[in-house]
Amino acid sequence: PRHERQPRRSSSARAAHSRQRGGGGVTAVGHRHDPVTIADRRELPFFMVYTRAVEAIREHTAGPRRVRTIGFYGLLCQLANEQRNIGQQRRVRYSYDLLAARGGVSKGNIAKMLTCLEQAGVLRRETQPDPERGGSISIAHLLIHEHSFIAVTVPMADRLAAPRDGGHLLRDLGLIVVLLEFCVRQGPEGTWTQAQVTRSQIAEH
Numbered sequence: 001p002r003h004e005r006q007p008r009r010s011s012s013a014r015a016a017h018s019r020q021r022g023g024g025g026v027t028a029v030g031h032r033h034d035p036v037t038i039a040d041r042r043e044l045p046f047f048m049v050y051t052r053a054v055e056a057i058r059e060h061t062a063g064p065r066r067v068r069t070i071g072f073y074g075l076l077c078q079l080a081n082e083q084r085n086i087g088q089q090r091r092v093r094y095s096y097d098l099l100a101a102r103g104g105v106s107k108g109n110i111a112k113m114l115t116c117l118e119q120a121g122v123l124r125r126e127t128q129p130d131p132e133r134g135g136s137i138s139i140a141h142l143l144i145h146e147h148s149f150i151a152v153t154v155p156m157a158d159r160l161a162a163p164r165d166g167g168h169l170l171r172d173l174g175l176i177v178v179l180l181e182f183c184v185r186q187g188p189e190g191t192w193t194q195a196q197v198t199r200s201q202i203a204e205h
Contacts, residue, residue, distance in 0.1 A: 047081035047157075048089065048104050048149040049074050051184055053122040056144070060120040063153045064171070071174030072113045073122065075103055078157055080142055092140040102161070104169050114140070150180045 047170050054070055061069050077103070080089040096107040102111065117123035124141040152173070160172045 034086075037196060043205055044153075045081075046153045047078050047150040048145075049077045049152060050144045051144075051148045051150060051181060052146070053120075053144040053180060054150070054177060056120040056122050057117065060116060065116075067174035067178065068168075068170045068175070069113050069116055070177050071170035071172065072103060072110075073117060074144065074152060074157070074173045074177050075170065076117075076123070076140060078152070078154070082156075090142050092142065094138050102169075104161075111167055131158070148184050150177055150184055152176060152180065 028157065053073060057070050057073060058066060063172055068193045075105070076094075077089070078094050079092045079098075083091070083093055100107045114123070114125065118125065122142065122144050124143055126141065127136045128137045129135075130138055132139045156176065157173060160167070160171050160176070179197075
């Protein structure tokens with residue numbers, strides 16, 4: 001596949017499977033315990049996904065649901081970046097229609113993932129009156145915005161959201177976040193550009 005200190009930025013990361021020579025040609029690594037190289041190309045603009053939030057989500061989810069929920073949190077971080085004039089990437093004004101359309105999933109699944117994020121302690125929901133239109137508006141407060149972060153580039157997230165065979169935005173965005181998390185954890189601060197992992201390690205996360 002291809003930090004709230006500076007809000008205009010959002011990370012491009014390209015996860016590239018390492019290759020090894022065998023015989024006379026070049027073949028992709030196939031075994032789940034063979035190392036895979038993850039390369040992070042930090043490019044502007046990017047949005048921030050904080051590692052502590054990802055850890056909290058991981059503790060409260062399992063199986064395929066985990067990576068989709070991480071991807072959903074990443075989508076909320078992207079929306080917060082787009083709406084940063086109302087909260088410096090800490091608040092998201094949302095509706096179920098908006099989240100279902102951007103995430104490509106049903107409103108029922110959106111409700112379940114919002115509840116999961118609340119239980120994980122990474123999000124708090126609030127309803128506020130809307131003085132301009134009447135009625136009320138829904139606000140999601142992103143509660144974790146300190147320490148290390150994963151930078152996801154806006155162009156890459158937009159590309160994942162585009163229609164494509166076999167594509168699933170939340171799953172694929174969640175996987176990108178997981179891959180980039182390895183880069184953050186394996187390199188000293190300021191040099192988060194590459195990581196060596198195995199496919200089994202990726203599956204565990």
